[in-house]
Amino acid sequence: MSAELIRLTAADTAAKIAAGEVTAVEVAHAHLDRIAAVDERVHSFLQVDADGALAAAEAVDTARASGEKLGPLAGVPLALKDVVVTKGLETTSGSKILKGWIPPYDATITTKMRDAGIVILGKTNMDEFAMGSSTENSAYGATHNPWDLDRTPGGSSGGSSAAVAAFEAPLSIGTDTGGSIRQPAAVTGIVGHKPTYGAVSRRGLIAFSSSLDQAGPFGRTVLDAALLHEVIAGHDPGDSTSLNVPVSQVVAAAREGAQGDLGGLTVGVVRELGGEGYEPGVEAAARETYARLEQMGAKVVEVSCPNFTYALAAYYLIAPSECSSNLARFDSVRYGLRVGDDGVNSLEDVMSLTREAGFGAEVKRRIMIGTYALSSGYYDAYYGQAQKVRTLISRDFAAAFETCDVLVSPATPTVAFRLGERVDDPMAMYAADLCTLPASLAGLPAISVPAGLSEGLPVGLQIMAPALADDRCYRVAAAVEASFGHPLIDDAPELHR
């Protein structure tokens, strides 16, 4: 019974709960049992909130018993990235500086999910403050890829991707600043979507790079991700960058795409997102997927976006600059760690000692890069120039979307890399985001959907769309999924040793 429940899609789970075939409490127990059985090896979770999950599940069962109409994801368990604050449940953002911090409020998306009857199982591991591409920068140890426990599940949302890929939860939430949803989804064989910037509230997300950060859904199927997308999206007066526009109809788009008809759609393959640095197996899987798109009626053309080659350089100036400013809030005064407060040290000494003890190496590197890039004398050459490149990248997209409905590329240049392989080489780690950075810098929606295997490991196809056209990402992704006949995750090795 339990073993079957954990393999259901979120959509089917909710349907069975609504039909009374299974209770939300049984579903929660099945997933808590799974976590207990495998998480020692996978380490998706930093906190498992069994009491909270069972209480939320019981509330759904009670509501159903009293005849209330349940939402489309009521009773479905979810794993929540630890960058999203949860009232009463420790939230660390993967950092020692917030160890033990219990937020006094819920993020807007946390509230939306609770209101939808979603059962939050716990908080997932991540690269510290979402800075990284492997989850190895977590202060609490690495997460392992369920396809091969010696490899990374991607990052920074690696705990969330691994939880879904290991059947510990059917759904999870990640955040994507430069690729932190799409890259982990790709290397764990699941679906992950970065919404249009401003489509999902950032209130209650611990900020890394405010002009780029965006929360989004993970699921094992496109429809599951779409159902979660519609729960968390929408205008929030508590976030000044939240867009006051109707939510993109991504569930309908996922259902339409699953019909497998892409007639009339023009798909642009981005020439610059391939070639040097890309594994042949990844490029081959992507090419085979482009052929599938053509078979379903799409017109596939090649497009050039010349400024994409500067996306990595621009991103690793803009994001560190914003992070150096955002992380100034960790000053040992209002929350988190305080070190060296001995009555002799000054406030400034205590701040410096606290930040030294509380931040890991990658966070310190980025704070210093940002501090450098924003210094007078260097500002124009670094941060100012990066912002101009950002404009040029947006213009490349605009030109490509004059002839194409969506753009596609591999979601990552390589399959999941080995734990430890890149930790001492920051530039090699940064290269994992090569494909995902342009859409981030332009604020555009982009999804990663499983597109076959290379050397037995998952490859993701990235589908990028114009701002607010998130539905196009889901439509094409659902068509790709349908063309394979079954979710790729079904091919993942069972976790046993």
Add this chain to the structure above:
Amino acid sequence: MPAISREEVAHLARLARLAVTDEELDMFAGQLDVILGAVARVGEVAADDIPPTSHVVPLTNVLREDEPQPSIDREAVLAVAPAAEDGRFRVPRILDEDA
């Protein structure tokens, strides 16, 4: 691009309030040099007449009626602070007593 020296890294660390160790200075000096050398590529793009993008969403002031609303409870906030006293955050000394 200019190589970044150990002294410059120490200066950045001071500006960023990071009490880095000597070993870290050695490690970061090499790494920051490589990273800054790589990101300096943005300078290759001819962009003199290109406007910068700070934000993809046009930012305008968001105004609302000035109506009092409940906030997060003060005690709840202070309960998770490193140190509190008399309903406020307690901080280490800010002024030098000898000054």
